[in-house]
Amino acid sequence: MSDLTKLADTVFRGDFGNAGQITKELIDSGVEPLTIINQGLIAGMDIVAPKFKAGEMFVPEVMMAARAMAVGMEVVKPLIQDADIPSKGTVLIGTVAGDLHDIGKNLVIMILESGGFKVVDLGVDVSVEKFVAAAKQYNPQVIGMSALLTTTMTAMKDTIDALTEAGLRKNLKVIVGGAPLSQEFAGQIGADGYAADAMAAKELCEKLAV
Numbered sequence: 532m533s534d535l536t537k538l539a540d541t542v543f544r545g546d547f548g549n550a551g552q553i554t555k556e557l558i559d560s561g562v563e564p565l566t567i568i569n570q571g572l573i574a575g576m577d578i579v580a581p582k583f584k585a586g587e588m589f590v591p592e593v594m595m596a597a598r599a600m601a602v603g604m605e606v607v608k609p610l611i612q613d614a615d616i617p618s619k620g621t622v623l624i625g626t627v628a629g630d631l632h633d634i635g636k637n638l639v640i641m642i643l644e645s646g647g648f649k650v651v652d653l654g655v656d657v658s659v660e661k662f663v664a665a666a667k668q669y670n671p672q673v674i675g676m677s678a679l680l681t682t683t684m685t686a687m688k689d690t691i692d693a694l695t696e697a698g699l700r701k702n703l704k705v706i707v708g709g710a711p712l713s714q715e716f717a718g719q720i721g722a723d724g725y726a727a728d729a730m731a732a733k734e735l736c737e738k739l740a741v
């Protein structure tokens with residue numbers, strides 16, 4: 532097994548205790564930082580993604596893998612310019628007003644970040660006004676909203692309407708997700724897409740953030 536494959540395997544297994552050390556060894560042996568990111572860290576998450584989608588890996592395992600990747604990234608990141616890190620675009624994400632559930636949202640963030648997106652996390656209980664202000668501030672390609680309660684799903688439409696009224700929808704796609712949602716609901720509220728899980732969210736962002 533090459534050292535890069537070993538790093539990818541360490542990420543895939545969620546071995547965050549060793550990911551930093553293996554990354555450091557690769558740096559010390561002269562491997563280019565971007566090669567470490569692409570062929571080690573991201574390659575590891577690329578093994579996780581289809582397995583999670585196929586139901587062969589579960590949420591805790593995916594979170595551990597994402598954490599292992601983050602540990603490696605912390606080690607390698609100081610060696611590269613931000614501009615050198617391939618970014619697929621910026622995604623602004625938050626759990627809507629009145630809703631405090633964030634486990635699913637945080638998983639989506641981890642998968643998006645490990646998939647090469649810059650993510651701005653607005654947290655939970657994010658008001659319509661905060662989404663609109665952040666859209667103006669960060670100029671993201673995609674805004675993602677999460678809701679776990681049937682009573683808070685409605686805040687998604689309010690946010691989409693406010694973004695439209697603020698004239699921000701032209702270059703901005705909105706995606707929604709969360710257990711009580713459906714593709715049909717996303718269509719009804721004028722969202723550009725619905726993702727049933729974190730992997731689907733990444734695929735959707737890849738399609739929309741062009």
Ligand code: B1M
Pocket residue numbers: 590624629630631632633634635636638639674675676677678679680681682706707708709710711726727728729730732
């Ligand atoms: Co709450 N809760 N909860 N809860 N809670 C649910 C959602 C509920 C279904 C439980 C139940 O009754 N069976 C129910 C909602 C019922 C309904 O609305 N029909 C419920 C309720 C009622 C409540 C309270 C009102 C309870 C009370 O106080 N009486 C209260 C509300 C608080 C509030 O938000 N204002 C409440 C509180 C809490 C806790 C704080 C205790 C805790 C949240 C902790 C936290 O998030 N930090 C909690 C939890 C943990 C749950 C359950 C058990 C688990 C949710 C979860 O994390 N799932 C949940 C029951 C359940 O779902 N089985 C429940 C794991 C997570 C990985 O999945 O979030 O679905 P999920 O995310 C997935 C996808 O949905 C998708 O990708 C993720 C990963 O694959 N996804 C996106 C999510 N967001 C996305 C965004 C995207 C794309 C995909 O794009 C932007």
